[in-house]
Amino acid sequence: MNVDYKGYSIITASELDDSTNLWNGRYRILDDNGIVVYESFVEPLQDQKKAHEAANVEARAWIDRR
Numbered sequence: 001m002n003v004d005y006k007g008y009s010i011i012t013a014s015e016l017d018d019s020t021n022l023w024n025g026r027y028r029i030l031d032d033n034g035i036v037v038y039e040s041f042v043e044p045l046q047d048q049k050k051a052h053e054a055a056n057v058e059a060r061a062w063i064d065r066r
Helices: 048-065
Strands: 002-005 008-017 022-030 036-041
Touching (some): 036 048
């Protein structure tokens, strides 16, 4: 998913870790020039949708702290 938030672009995804069978929520934050300024994962979760939502929440929180 790609959304704009306070002048940044947020790209989120969820990826299944085959070894743990848990979903990693991943997010990237890009500036207005398309350069990645931050990238991270959230704690693994058992539900794909919740991992994706958690990544979105964490990305917005990171931007809000700036």
